[in-house]
Amino acid sequence: MNRDAIVGLVCLVMSAVLYATLGHIEEPRAAAFPRTIIITMGALSALMLLQHLLFPKPQAKQSPFPWIRVGGLFVIIIVYLALLEVVGFYLASFLFFMTVVCIMGFKRLTVKQTVSWVLGSVIFTAILFILFSVLLEVQTPRGLLI
Amino acid sequence: MKGNKLFTRFALVALAVTMLLACSVPAMAEGYPDKPVSMIVTYSPGGATDFQARLVTMMAGDDKYLGQPIVIINKPGAGGQVGWNWFVQKGSKDGYTLATYNVPHFIAQSIVYPTKYDINTFEPVGNWGADPAVLIVPKDSPFNNVKDLVAYAKQNPGKITVSGAGMYVGHHIAALQLMKAAGIKLTYIPEKGGVPAMQSVISGKVKAGFNNLSDAFRNQDRLKILAIADLERHEFLPKVPTLKEEGIDVDNSSVNYRGVVLPKGAPPAVIAKLAEVFPKMFNDKKVKAKMKASGSPEKVMTRDQVIKMFKERQVYLEGLLAELKKKK
Amino acid sequence: MVDFLTYFPQALTPINLLVLVLGVIGGLFLGATPGLSPTMAVALLVPFTFHMEPATGLVLLGAVYTATVAGGAISAILINIPGAPANIATLLDGHPMAKQGQAQKALYYCFISSLVGGLFGMVIMIFFTPPLAEISMEFGPSEMFWIAVFGISVMAGLTSGSVLKGLIGGMFGLLISVIGFSPMLATPRFVFHDVLTGGVAIVPALIGLFAIPQVFSLMETSHKLTNDVEFKPQKGILLKTIKENLSHVKALSIGSVVGSIIGVIPGAGGQVAGLIAYDQVRKFSKNPQSFGTGNPEGVAAAESANNAMVGPSLIPLLTLSVPGSPTAAVLLGGLLIHGLFPGPDLFRSHADVTYTFIASLVLAQFAMCIFGILMARYSHSVMKVPDLEMAAAVTVLAVFGTYSVQNSFDDVIVMFSLGTLMYIGRKVGFSAAPVVLGIILGAIAEDNFLKGKLIADTDVGVLHYFFTGSLNLIIIALCAASVGYSVFSEARQYKKAKARARAKEAGS
The missing domain is CATH 1.10.287 (Helix Hairpins)
Structure with a gap:
C-alpha cells in the first residue's frame, strides 16, 4: 500500500x-x-x-525526516504558548526567540552571534511593542511584564 | 555559552523586579484607574453596538471622567455568547475589564442556553442607548399599515417572512410578541446581523422585518416604517405610531438597551466610581451631539435604573420564552 | 463625473495630502502584519478621526483601506503568510518567485497590478454607481448560495497536485466553517471543546494554516547555513518590470473585471476575489502547469482583482447605506460619526466631503504603488534572514496576529492546532488554499441555503426559488462551465502526460 x-x-x-x-x-x-x-x-x-x-504510482524516495528539529520546535512552541498568559507576550516572545536560536542554532553559538541575537530580538519585540501596544493600543496577552 | 548564562541572570533579575511590581498592584484601588481600561464588545467591528461603544467612550480619557482611555476589544461569536462567557469566566475582576451589554439579548440567551452569565453575574454601571425595534416593509409593499399586514397574515398563516438580526435578539422578541398579541403566524428569518436583515427588506427578499430604529431612520427613503415596538413614539420618527396605538398590545420588552457592566466581584469602590462617572460621561455635550448626528438614539440610565430594568425583563422573558418552548 | 472633477482639487489640500501619505505608508505596514486585516486596521483608526475634519478623517480611512489591501501581499510574497484572506492567491506564485531570488520583482508586480486593478475599480465606481447599486440588491439568498457553489467549484484547481486532494481539503474547510453556533438555527455543532464555542474565526485559521507549516518547514532545513539562491537588490528592473507587467493584458483585465464584479456582490465575497480571478487566468492560460511555481501572471491576476474590489465594494454602502463587506461596515461608522448618512443624500448635501473621499481613494492608489515600490527595494533584507531566525520571528508574529484579532488566547490554540495538522497534511500533498476557501464559503453556502429554504417554503417552493430568475441561471451556468472546463482540461493534461511518457519510452 x-x-x-x-x-x-x-x-x-x-x-x-x-x-x-x-x-x-x-x-x-x-x-x-x-x-x-x-x-x-x-x-x-x-x-x-x-x-x-x-493504479499505484511509483513514489520518489523521501529524505529522512528531521524529527529532532521539528519535534524540538514543537515542544518549545508549546512551552511558549503556556508561558504567554503567565509572563506576558513581550517577555515570552523574547525568551522564545532566544531559546529557539540558542538551542537550534547551537552550532553557530558564539558570543558575537549571541549579542546580535539578543539585540535583534530586543529590537524586534520593541518595534512590535511601540507600534501596536503604544500607538494603536492593540491588546496582547498580559502577564507580569506589560 | 557565556552569553547564555548572562542572559539567564538578566532574565531572573527582570522576573524578580516584575514580580515585586505585580505584588504592589492590588494596593492601588484608590488611584483607579491608573492605566487604560479595556471594554469587551461582544459583536464585530462596524456593528451598531461597536460603533456606539466607541463613540460614547471617546471622552473617557478626559480628566473630568476617567482620565484614562477605554480600549475597545471585539469578541464576537454565537450572538454575543462568546464574549460574555469570556467576560464572566476569564476577564479580570479588578475593574480594568468592562463589557457592553445588550438587553434583551443576553437575558434571553441566559434563559434559553446554558450560559455562564445571567443578570446576577453583571454589575451594571450605566446605560447609554435604547434602540427600539421598528416594523418595516419594502417600499413597494402592498402593506401600508400594521392592519394590512395583520389582515393578510390572518388569511395566509406563515406566509409573511419577517427578517431580524438573529435568534433571541430584540427583533426576534418583537416578532414573537407581535405574533402572540395579534394572534397571527409569521415566518421569522434570522439573519447574521442587523445589516443583512435590513438589506433583505430593502431589496424585497422578505416581506417584512423588525430592525433597529436607528438603521431604519437612516434608510427611511427606501422603506416603509409601519410601527415602533415601544411605549411612546420616538423623536426621530414622530409620524410612526407605536404598535399599541395600532391596537396590538406589545410593550417595550424588545427595545435594545445598550450599556456598560463590570463583572460580579469587582471592587465596590470601582463600581461606585464608574456608576457615578459613566452616566455623566454619556451626558457629555460632545457625546450627545455625536450620537444625535449619527442617528443613534441615546437614553442615559443610572445603575439603579438599569438593575430594575434587568429584573423586569428577566421576569417577562421567562414567561414569553417558556410558552415558546412548550409549543416546540 | 463633473461633480467629481469639481471637487477633486479639494482633496489636494496640504493637510489632506499629508494624511494621505501617512495613511498609505502606515497602511502598507499594517497590511503586511499577519492578522491585521484591512477591517481591523480601519476599525483601529476610526476613533482617531473623531477629532478630525470630516473630509480629512475620511481621507485617512480611505488611504488606510487601500494600502492595507495591497500591503497584505508583502508578507504573502516574502514569508508565505497572507496578511489577509484576500492575499491567499498572491502567495501561490509570489512566494515561489521570492524563493528564486525575485522578491523585488514579485513585489513590483504586486503593486503595479494593484494600481491597475484599483484604478479600474475606481472608474467603475465613479461611472456606474447607480446601475450597480441596483444589481447589488438583486443578490438574495439563492444568488449568494450559487455564488458559494461557484467558489467551491474553484477549489479543485487550487492544488498543484491531485484534484482529489484539493477537493478533500476543501470539504475539510467547509466542515471547519460549521463548528460553533449555527447563526441561523442557534444550535451548537462540533463543539468538542470550550474553545470552539464561537467557531473558528477566519483570520486565526488563515494564519495557522499558512504560517505554522511554514515555520516547521523552515526548521527542517535551518541547519544549512548557505542559501542556494543569493538575495540581493535587483537594480534597474523597475522600468522593465512595468513594461512586462503591463503586457500581461489578459491577466490584468480578467483580474480587474472579476474583482469589480465580486466587489459589487454584498457579503464576504471580497475575500475570494483574488482566488477566483487567479483560477480564471490559469484556466485561460496556455501553460497552466506553470502556475504555482512562480509565474508572475498569477501575482498580477490576484492583486489586480483584490484592489479592483475596493471601489465597487463601497457602492452599496455609499448609495444604499448597506455595507457590502466587513470593512465597509467599519467605514460606515467613520461616516456616521460626522453625521454623514450614506444614501443619495450623501452626494447631494455633502457632495464636497463625499467627492473628496472618492478622490482620495484614487490618489491613494497611486501613493500605494509608489511607496510600495520604494519599500520593495529593501525586500531582499527580509529574504536574507536565515531560516532559523525567520522561523522564530514568524511564530511570534503568528501568535501576535492571532491574539490581536479578538484578544483571545483560545484563538491562538486553535491557530496552532490547525497549523500543526496542516503541516502533516502538507507533507502528504494537501494545500492550505482550498481549506481556507472552504472556511470562507461554508458559512455563505449554508446560511443562504437555509434562509432561501425558509423563504421559499412560505412561497413558491425550494426548487422554483433556487432555479429561476436570470441572475440565478447565469451563476448556475458559470458553475457548470467551471466544473466542465476543469474536467475537460484534466482529461487533456492526462492525455498529454501519457503522450509524453510514450515519447519518452520510445526515445529511451
Missing part, C-alpha cells in the same frame, strides 16, 4: 468518525449541511483509496 492510499484510508476513517458524531446536533436542519459534506468527503476519500490501490 503506498502513501496516498493510506492517506485516502485515513480520510475515509475520519469521515466515518465524524459521521458518527453527527447525532449530537439537536436540530435536524442544522445537521443537514455537515452531513452532506461528510458524505462527499467520505466518497472522495474512498475514490482516492481505490485509485491508489488499483
